[in-house]
Ligand SMILES: [Fe+3]
């Protein structure tokens with residue numbers, strides 16, 4: 001069995017689990033680039049103690065390289081848990097993350113998201129970097 | 132030895148390791164609140180393969196509760212490492228994170244940041260929530 | 263507010279949240295040392311979708327140094343969650359971790375554990391390293 | 394681009410990056426099962442500030458289910474970094490992890506490992522659970 005068998009993909013406009021990457025299509029080498037990732041951009045995903053998005057990881061695969069780099073990991077840790085019971089807690093973290101990165105070459109961002117009951121999902125976005 | 136002996140604090144305007152929390156001073160219960168955290172707001176911290184900010188964790192301590200909740204964790208994973216050697220890689224992640232949260236009660240955000248060679252640092256910010 | 267105000271300590275024989283560190287009292291510089299950490303060594307902690315130990319982090323503070331190093335982080339990710347509902351899932355991860363490390367100097371391990379509803383807890387253990 | 398394009402697989406006896414899973418082939422439902430994961434079982438992987446295994450994640454895919462569950466994540470955080478420079482620090486974490494889990498059904502463990510310069514690698518192992 002492979003990771004490829006575990007990670008699901010779909011159209012994010014129709015499937016609420018798919019991570020969406022918002023990043024510019026072009027950037028200059030070495031300048032700061034803002035990359036936002038989220039799950040549920042079109043259709044909100046539940047955020048309860050029993051069912052929630054736990055994390056999103058962001059990778060970058062350079063066009064000129066063989067290997068992927070992990071860029072950032074966002075853990076969404078609070079989902080209403082509390083000593084009074086499930087969904088009675090004071091804080092909920094939404095499945096949204098934002099990173100600031102510097103790139104030297106063109107490549108593709110790949111995001112991986114994890115729902116605690118619906119498993120792994122992915123999305124990607126290319127970025128062209130002017131060297 | 133205690134965690135308290137390991138975590139350092141200082142004025143973020145003078146010390147580049149201190150995590151700064153940007154969040155509104157007031158919010159309404161259940162509405163989405165944006166919380167930004169960063170290290171090096173006034174004085175930039177190095178971002179090299181050998182020396183960088185690895186992560187920031189964000190906690191929330193409700194005024195009416197005894198225990199702290201982890202809200203989010205941000206891992207800054209890329210620091211120029213590559214097969215060509217240190218600081219020759221295609222991507223650097225800056226020590227910046229942004230979370231979107233919903234709160235039900237007033238409390239205090241506490242951020243903890245980790246520099247891979249200068250250890251643990253902290254900062255905090257209170258938020259008043261209208262129930 | 264400080265991290266020190268958030269992290270609780272107690273006798274692990276009486277309080278089920280306290281992380282316990284099992285490591286040798288002595289080691290030789292550069293040899294592999296096994297370090298085990300767990301929560302609930304004497305009194306088991308619940309492991310349910312609503313209440314569980316989420317993670318343990320392990321730090322090392324060298325006697326001759328000012329700063330602490332993160333050694334390892336263990337995330338306990340599965341707690342019976344499933345599409346059939348809470349506590350009906352196929353897998354539960356117990357709050358146990360084991361790391362293998364090499365040390366060059368004497369110091370103290372500090373473990374930090376997080377219960378999703380009872381917050382942060384700590385424990386520590388010194389190790390003498392023959393250089 | 395897909396996660397499947399980023400994760401590499403190979404024979405762990407010949408390729409030092411492949412995570413190896415040591416777990417029993419059979420277990421009883423609800424009993425504690427020990428699962429060990431490591432990189433470099435046959436051929437050691439470097440462990441330096443510039444080149445090291447950063448983490449291993451462990452997933453479980455039940456035979457009777459569609460989705461994968463994250464079981465545990467192991468972060469190997471220390472690789473000789475220090476204020477004196479790269480590879481002069483007091484602690485190195487080896488790419489080894491051990492989890493204790495309870496399973497209710499048969500399935501397959503899948504491990505994913507990340508080298509900071511050689512990217513993502515995977516391995517898997519099935520386990521039969523007597524219900
Ligand atoms: Fe879901």
Ligand SMILES: [Fe+3]
Pocket residue numbers: 148176182183246247248249
């Ligand atoms: Fe620093």
Ligand SMILES: [Fe+3]
Pocket residue numbers: 279307313314377378379380
């Ligand atoms: Fe607890």
Ligand SMILES: [Fe+3]
Pocket residue numbers: 410438444445508509510511
């Ligand atoms: Fe490698």
